[in-house]
Amino acid sequence: MAVGSGLNPGPKMQVAEGEDSSGLKYATVYPTFVAAGATWVFDFVVLNAPTVNGTAQLSIMLDIQASNTGFIGHGYDLQATVQLPAI
């Protein structure tokens, strides 16, 4: 998996790729700062996605972890799975 990030605005951020014990490949992006109300755009390129009858078979798992900047702070862990339909 290659990560080509498009970020607006675009401060530097760290990108890490890996594979967990179950064989899931992942890329992790660590922005250093998120301004209030900002919209972030992340572009990824998935290389060599498996196909069945010419159709990509992808299960995209998103996990967004964030914490607000309040006095106490509150963590959010947003998880979503997007399954591309098989034809």
Next chain:
Amino acid sequence: MHELVYDPGVWRFPQDERIYQMRNAYRRPASEKQLGWVFNLNSKRGALRGRWRLATALVAAVLATGLAVAAYAQSQDTTITMTSPKVENALQYGTDLNFPGVADLSVRGSCPPANYSTTCDLMVIVAFDPPVSNLATKSMRKS
């Protein structure tokens, strides 16, 4: 000539007045009953002061407990999971995810047709509602 000063039961000379006053200064200022009343009054004031301190401590304890509970509740992380959002097409796919009060996510991409493998584009757009920091975004592909 010296003028005599009358004190109930006592006739004395004015020059002795100072000695008389000094002598009275050593006398007890109040009777035992009066003194007891003073002590009782002080005791009531002390009791009121103690009750006031106790009430203040209780109010402070309640406030501290409330703040601690609020802080604990606030500090707990929130995990929101959304599974199987609707995706119509694998070639040009896209879906919108709404995490109420937290963030809106949009997933867009395309996977050109190929025989055995292909290269897919994936774009994740994240719009946060509250101010956040330390954002970490992970995109995982399962083959």
